[in-house]
Amino acid sequence: MSAHKATGDRIITLPFMLLVAVWLTGSMFGLQRFILDGMGSVSNLNGGYTWGLWVVYDVVIGTAFACGGYALAITVYVMNRGKYHPLMRPAILTSLLGYALGGFGAFFDMGRFWQFYEIFLPWNWNFNSVMLEVGLCVATYILVLVIEFSPAVLERLGLSGLKRALDKVLFLFIALGILLPTMHQSSLGSLLIAMGHKVDPLWQTMQFQPLLAIISSLIMGFSIVIFEASLTTAGMKQPSEAKLLRGLGRIILWLLAGFLIIRFAVLAAQGKLGLIFAGNFSSAVFVIETVLFIVPLVLLSSASLRRNSGLLLVAAVSMLFAGAAYRFDAFLVTYNPGNGYSYFPSVPEIMITLSIIALELMLYLIFVKRLPVLPRAEHA
Amino acid sequence: MKRREFLKTALGGSAGVLCGGGLAEARPNLEPAPEAVGMLFDATLCVGCKACVAKCKEVNGMPPTVLNGEPQWDSAQDLSGETLNVIKIYTEGKGSTKDMVKDGFAFEKRSCMHCVDPGCVSACPCTAMRRDPITGIVTHHPDACIGCRNCMVACPYNVPQFEYNKVFGQIHKCQLCNQAGVERIDKGQMTGCAEACPTGATLFGSRKALLAEAKRRMALKAGDTYSYPRGDVRKPDSMHEKKVPVYQQHIWGETEAGGTNVLHISAIPFDKLDMPPLGSRSAASISEGVQHTLYSYLALPAIALAGLAFAVKKNTDDEGEGDGS
Numbered sequence: 001m002s003a004h005k006a007t008g009d010r011i012i013t014l015p016f017m018l019l020v021a022v023w024l025t026g027s028m029f030g031l032q033r034f035i036l037d038g039m040g041s042v043s044n045l046n047g048g049y050t051w052g053l054w055v056v057y058d059v060v061i062g063t064a065f066a067c068g069g070y071a072l073a074i075t076v077y078v079m080n081r082g083k084y085h086p087l088m089r090p091a092i093l094t095s096l097l098g099y100a101l102g103g104f105g106a107f108f109d110m111g112r113f114w115q116f117y118e119i120f121l122p123w124n125w126n127f128n129s130v131m132l133e134v135g136l137c138v139a140t141y142i143l144v145l146v147i148e149f150s151p152a153v154l155e156r157l158g159l160s161g162l163k164r165a166l167d168k169v170l171f172l173f174i175a176l177g178i179l180l181p182t183m184h185q186s187s188l189g190s191l192l193i194a195m196g197h198k199v200d201p202l203w204q205t206m207q208f209q210p211l212l213a214i215i216s217s218l219i220m221g222f223s224i225v226i227f228e229a230s231l232t233t234a235g236m237k238q239p240s241e242a243k244l245l246r247g248l249g250r251i252i253l254w255l256l257a258g259f260l261i262i263r264f265a266v267l268a269a270q271g272k273l274g275l276i277f278a279g280n281f282s283s284a285v286f287v288i289e290t291v292l293f294i295v296p297l298v299l300l301s302s303a304s305l306r307r308n309s310g311l312l313l314v315a316a317v318s319m320l321f322a323g324a325a326y327r328f329d330a331f332l333v334t335y336n337p338g339n340g341y342s343y344f345p346s347v348p349e350i351m352i353t354l355s356i357i358a359l360e361l362m363l364y365l366i367f368v369k370r371l372p373v374l375p376r377a378e379h380a
Numbered sequence: 381m382k383r384r385e386f387l388k389t390a391l392g393g394s395a396g397v398l399c400g401g402g403l404a405e406a407r408p409n410l411e412p413a414p415e416a417v418g419m420l421f422d423a424t425l426c427v428g429c430k431a432c433v434a435k436c437k438e439v440n441g442m443p444p445t446v447l448n449g450e451p452q453w454d455s456a457q458d459l460s461g462e463t464l465n466v467i468k469i470y471t472e473g474k475g476s477t478k479d480m481v482k483d484g485f486a487f488e489k490r491s492c493m494h495c496v497d498p499g500c501v502s503a504c505p506c507t508a509m510r511r512d513p514i515t516g517i518v519t520h521h522p523d524a525c526i527g528c529r530n531c532m533v534a535c536p537y538n539v540p541q542f543e544y545n546k547v548f549g550q551i552h553k554c555q556l557c558n559q560a561g562v563e564r565i566d567k568g569q570m571t572g573c574a575e576a577c578p579t580g581a582t583l584f585g586s587r588k589a590l591l592a593e594a595k596r597r598m599a600l601k602a603g604d605t606y607s608y609p610r611g612d613v614r615k616p617d618s619m620h621e622k623k624v625p626v627y628q629q630h631i632w633g634e635t636e637a638g639g640t641n642v643l644h645i646s647a648i649p650f651d652k653l654d655m656p657p658l659g660s661r662s663a664a665s666i667s668e669g670v671q672h673t674l675y676s677y678l679a680l681p682a683i684a685l686a687g688l689a690f691a692v693k694k695n696t697d698d699e700g701e702g703d704g705s
Contacts, residue, residue, distance in 0.1 A: 033547075040544030047459060047541050050532040077692040111527020111542050111549055124506040124524050128668045131530045132505035133675065171696050175688035179681060183674075190670055194503045194534040196637070196663035197656055206666055207406075210674070338656050339458075339538050 004089050004152065004372040011369055019358040026355020029348040030108070039111065042348035048341025049332075051109075053349050056331040058105025058356055060188050061324045063138065066098020067221030068228065069145065070181040074218075075251065077174055084244055086375035089152060090232070091225050093373050096145040097360045103142055105356055106135075130190045137184035144180060147173045152371045182214060189213025192330055200334035201272050202286045203326075208266045212326075215259045220323035222252045223296075226316040230309065232374060241375070242309045249312055252319065253300045260293055282334045289329055292322035406669035409638035409662045410497040413516030416587035417556065417565060418494055418641030419574055420594055423648065424479050424625040425581035425608060426487040428467055430454035432573035432582055436465040436491075439557055439564070439572035458490075461543030464554040465491040465573055470653055479625050479647035486646065488653040489582060491573070492539045492554035494518050495662070497638030500531035500540055500553075502664035508551075509540075515565065516587070516641050517558050522550040534663070536637055536656045570612050577610065580620070585613035587641050594631045594645050600624040638662035 033042045045052045068091035075081050076088055107113055118124055119135045126132055148170070154163040189209035192199050205212060226248055229241045267273050276283050296315035299305050306312060332343070345353075368374055434453040437444065443462050444451035456463035468490055473483035498518050500509040508525035511518050520531075520540070531540045531551065543549030557572050558565040564572070574584035583590060593613050600606055604624045609616030625647045632650050633640035637658045646653060674680060 035547065038543070038545055038547045038549055043544075045544060047532070048538050050529040050542060077695050078688065080691075080695040082695070106528075109528075111529055111551070112522070112525050113527065114548065115523075116526050118506050118508075118524050118526050119528075121506075124508075126502075126504055126507040127675070128502045128664070128671060129505040129530070130667060130671055131503060131528055133671065135505055135528075171693040172689055174692045174696070175685055178688050178692075179685050182684070183681060186674075190667065191530070191533075193667040193670060194499055194530075194663050196499070196534075196536055197658060198533070198536075207670055210670060337533075337538050339654055341538070 003086055003376050004155075004374060005376055006156070006372050007369050007374060009369045011366055016362065016365060019362045022351075022358040023355045023362065026351045026353075026358070029352050030355070032348070033108070033352075034113075039109075042346065042352065044343055044346045044349065046341055046343060048337035048339055049335070049343035051331065052343055053332075053345040053353050054105055054109040056328060057353050058108070059102050060331060061327050062098055062102040062105060062356075063188070064185065064217045064220045064323055064327065065224055065320070066095045066102065067181060067185065067217045068224040069095030069148070069221075070178065070185075071218050071221030072225055073174060073178050075248070077171075078178065081247070084247070087225055087229060087241060087244060089149075089373050089375075090228060090368070092145065092149050093152075093364065093367055094224065094228060096142070096149050097363050097367075099138065099142050099145055101356050101360050103138060105353070106138075108352065108356075130187050130194065133187045134184050134191065137180050137187065141177070141180040141184065144173050144176045148177055152373055156371050181217070185217040186210035186214040188217075188327075195335075198335055198337045199330055200282045200336065201270075202267065202275050202282055203330035203334060205263075205266045205270070208262065212259065212263060212266075215255055215262070216323045216326050219252055219255045219259065219319050222248050222255070223316040223319040223323070226312060227320060230313045230316070232368075242312075245309070245312055246306045249300045249306045249315065252315075253297065256293060256297045256300070256319070260290075260297070285329050285334055289322060289325040292318050292325055296322070406661070406666040407672070409660075409665050410511075412496045412587055412639065412641070413512065413514060415514050416496070416516035416641050417585070418516070418587045418590055418643065419556075419571060420583040420585070420590040420613065421489045421642065421644045422581050422583070422597065422608075423486055423488055423644065423646035423653070424627070425579045425622070426467065426489065427579055427581075428469065428487040429578065430467050431576040431578060432489070433463070433465055433467060435572040435576035436554075437463070439562060440464055440559075442552075459539060459541050461541050461545070461549060461552050463541075464552060465489065468654070470648055472652075481648055481652065484648070486648045486653070487581075488646070489573075489644070490537070490539075491642070492518060492556075493537055493633060493640035493642045494554075494556060495536075495638065495640050497662035497664050499534035499536060499637075499662065499664050502668055503530040503534035505530070512558075515556075515558070517556045517565070518553070519555045519559060520551055520553055525551060527551070536658055536663070574611060580608045580610035580616075583609065583613045584611065587643075589613050590643055591631065591634065594634075594643055597624075597645060598627055598629055598631065600627070602626045635660045638665070 029042045033039055039045060043052060072084060072088055072091045076084050107116060110116055151163055189212055192209045193206055226245045229245055276286055295318045299311050299315040433456060437453055444453045445456040445463060447455050456466050458466055468488050470486040470488060475485045477484045479486050494517060498511055501511050506524040506526055508521045509531050529542055540551050540553045542551055556565060570584035574582045590613055602624050605621050606624050607619045607621050609619050611617035628646055628649055632644040632655060633642060
């Protein structure tokens with residue numbers, strides 16, 4: 001029933017070699033971090049800002065960018081919009097790569113990486129810890145994504161018997177693939193609760209952190225599906241999915257409205273609306289972030305605007321920036337541990353994050369060129 | 381129609397899991413441990429000699445801090461992977477008068493506050509941070525630690541510190557001189573810093589006795605003479621008489637974020653001494669309230685999974701029929 005096929009294009013291209021170069025440069029700093037001098041020699045992490053670019057981008061934002069598979073699975077399998085099925089496999093692939101490299105980023109940031117397995121030992125588990133939920137849940141979800149993606153590999157290898165057997169139980173893994181991101185994407189927000197006063201009041205919504213985190217991760221998940229499909233259409237000369245994407249735009253509209261209403265209602269209930277107009281750094285950051293959420297809300301609200309695939313892409317990009325900003329702002333930009341600490345990522349730190357992104361893109365290109373991932377033309 | 385109902389149940393289950401987080405009732409703050417021990421730091425008594433900084437390094441086997449190429453036992457600037465206790469200086473204007481906000485100076489000790497409801501213990505996924513059930517001492521156990529450093533972000537005081545300069549580093553924090561191999565409290569001794577303090581600015585004792593002493597000082601009249609104890613507040617090594625300063629009527633750690641076992645009093649307001657803006661509620665109590673509402677016995681996730689599995693099975697079986705609803 002394969003509705004997908006490998007593009008079969010050449011793998012070694014100029015852009016690909018550029019990605020390899022970025023990846024190798026970052027990897028050299030990686031060697032320095034793991035073998036020579038430790039984290040301090042390549043990063044500006046300090047006693048007050050101990051979670052920097054690696055945790056906040058690679059894990060907190062990177063996994064939200066990887067929510068395409070999650071968002072689409074809800075649409076296809078829970079809301080039963082089967083027509084979106086052709087988008088499913090590429091979305092699962094980006095989710096798998098995003099999460100696997102998020103896990104790699106977490107390992108990179110792990111101060112005591114040589115005993116990472118301690119978090120998997122049940123006698124160590126602290127059930128009060130949000131981080132325990134995040135760690136175990138993300139690890140499990142990576143395995144689930146491998147299984148969800150495996151039909152593409154089995155198809156390629158021609159193991160149709162195995163694929164049929166897998167198809168019988170796949171529904172369980174798809175269900176897990178919806179439950180697990182719901183759990184850990186909300187928990188990534190819950191991590192902020194324990195940080196208390198260090199999180200700026202405009203972002204410290206306490207009990208509402210998980211709810212805002214999960215809605216924004218869905219927004220980012222749907223946006224990445226639109227973004228990815230638009231790019232593959234343009235860059236890899238794939239058939240256009242414009243009609244499908246427009247439908248997704250309608251779903252996002254509701255999520256965006258929900259996010260903004262809840263956020264402002266919570267700020268009002270907590271008596272913090274005045275802080276938006278304080279005219280300080282935090283209020284400026286908040287306004288910029290909110291504009292990034294409102295632009296797509298306006299663009300998507302009219303059916304005629306949604307029909308313009310260029311504007312749809314603009315809306316998707318704005319939402320990706322909005323969701324990333326919401327996380328960056330809370331965890332880093334307005335985060336203030338006090339005691340005179342400050343932080344800006346070092347060049348090696350940035351290079352390492354770029355090398356992880358480069359690796360992700362390289363793997364994506366290899367996979368879609370060699371495995372049946374992208375939808376066939378008849379769905380155009 | 382039937383399917384519509386099942387879908388509603390599945391969606392409702394998932395939505396319930398999430399909204400529970402918003403409505404979660406936080407648990408109350410933890411209570412002080414039954415035989416909680418701690419310290420009382422009276423900033424007005426501290427003369428900035430830093431004997432406590434050097435003694436701390438000696439007792440805990442920490443290396444000297446290298447400043448200008450020279451090893452220094454008492455000149456650490458801040459808490460770090462090699463320093464568990466520092467004396468910081470407050471100055472304003474000319475910085476000429478001790479314990480005055482304007483044109484004054486003061487000393488402030490920074491070390492683990494041994495929170496009654498510690499954020500680090502609550503946040504640690506591997507139980508590598510523990511609160512002793514009897515003494516309330518917050519200890520660290522690197523054997524179980526993966527180095528995620530959530531304890532550092534969850535500490536309102538930025539106390540736990542990681543050794544960034546080592547490939548195989550670990551978290552360090554004050555363990556009230558009672559960690560395995562030191563065990564001064566278990567042996568009936570006091571903390572190194574309290575023992576070394578010549579003026580009694582750092583006092584050791586039970587939280588109860590220290591809080592009583594702090595309250596006594598709050599009630600003193602400025603300018604009167606008071607006999608200040610040194611060492612252990614319950615059995616002082618010696619006493620010395622000194623004129624009572626103008627105390628801020630604020631015992632830091634009596635209630636802050638659920639209270640601390642290390643209490644501070646001062647003549648300078650604590651926000652000027654760089655203490656964090658804390659309410660009486662511990663962040664841990666709210667965070668745990670959310671986690672336990674959502675994940676208690678994994679009941680909600682299990683219900684949601686059942687609902688989702690049913691919906692997915694139904695909709696994948698229907699595949700090819702196209703758009704269901």
